[in-house]
Each structure stands twice: as C-alpha cells, then as structure tokens.
Amino acid sequence: MAVKMVAPILKDAHARIAQLPMGAALSAQVDQRATSVSFSTLISGGFTLNVINSIFVDPHLNDRNSFDWLTCILAHEYCHVQQGFWVDSIEQELIAYQMQLRVANEIGLAVGDDFKRFAPLDPKNKSDLEQARAFILDLAKFSVPTQTIYASLPLFQPTGAADNIGAAFKQLSAAGLAGIQAWQLVRDK
Numbered sequence: 001m002a003v004k005m006v007a008p009i010l011k012d013a014h015a016r017i018a019q020l021p022m023g024a025a026l027s028a029q030v031d032q033r034a035t036s037v038s039f040s041t042l043i044s045g046g047f048t049l050n051v052i053n054s055i056f057v058d059p060h061l062n063d064r065n066s067f068d069w070l071t072c073i074l075a076h077e078y079c080h081v082q083q084g085f086w087v088d089s090i091e092q093e094l095i096a097y098q099m100q101l102r103v104a105n106e107i108g109l110a111v112g113d114d115f116k117r118f119a120p121l122d123p124k125n126k127s128d129l130e131q132a133r134a135f136i137l138d139l140a141k142f143s144v145p146t147q148t149i150y151a152s153l154p155l156f157q158p159t160g161a162a163d164n165i166g167a168a169f170k171q172l173s174a175a176g177l178a179g180i181q182a183w184q185l186v187r188d189k
C-alpha cells in the first residue's frame, strides 16, 4: 500500500519526510494505511480526519516557494495519522507541533517564536497543556472556526471515546462552521 496523493508537490514532500531521521517511521505509517492526502480550499494549514483516513492541506501550499513549510505541515498531519485518534486533544496537538518543529530544524526552515515556544512544553503536564492551548489559539487568531475547534478540545487525550465515531462528530459539530466544513470534506471524498 502507499499514500494516496496526486499533486507532484505532495509526493515530493512525502519523499522528503521519508528521508528524515524523525520522519521515516511517520511516512511508512501513512503508506501502510494508504491515507489520502489532497489540497482543499476549506482548509487553512493542514487538517487530518482519521475517521475517513484523510489529510487535507491548504492549497496556498501548492507552491514550490512554500515547499519547506508544506513539508513541516505534512509532518504535523502525519503525526495525527500515527496517533490514530478520531477525536483530537491539546495533548495530541502539542506532540504534532513539536514534530513540526523538529522537522523545521532538521531541514533548516527558520520559524518564529510563535512556533518555537512549543518546544519545551511537556504533553503529559496539565499546566503545559494549558499553555499549549493558549499558543494554539494565538496561532489561529485570524480564523474563528479554527479557534472554536481548539477552544473546545480536551487537554488530555480521552481514552474511552477516542475511537467512537459519535464522539468524533460531536466534537466536530460543536465547532460550528468548522464542523460544517468537516462534513463537506467527508461528503466530497
């Protein structure tokens, strides 16, 4: 099996991640699951919906000048595929942001303090997760739907309901417009 992607730039970013010491296992996992990766105008940045084994990426990143940034965002989303949860949490987001940072460092992409500040946080520490939520909300300050999603996420990853489709869509629909967008993504598949 292999990851499902059409755009050449996505294939190149996938190959780039596979070459990195911290990326080889991630890209192998995405290949094994045959996850679908595509550009969608509904997304800013990246978004993973494990319910439908799909990653969606902002079409603004379909540009060779943004290749390093695309690679880092894809590595973040690959983290979510590896986590495999249908319901997200700040804990999982922090782990994904830290992977994104490690990839940026490895490929020499300069990132601002708004990303670097995730590095020292501990995904198992409650007050660090509260900090992470504040940083994520700050990153999403120009997108109300994105803010709504992250404001509604639990700090720690729920264990019982995490693979429950009802719980997954309850979380998505709680996000209002973002939820509607997620439904559209499912329908478009």
Ligand SMILES: [Zn+2]
Pocket: 076, 080, 093, 096
């Ligand atoms: Zn994420």
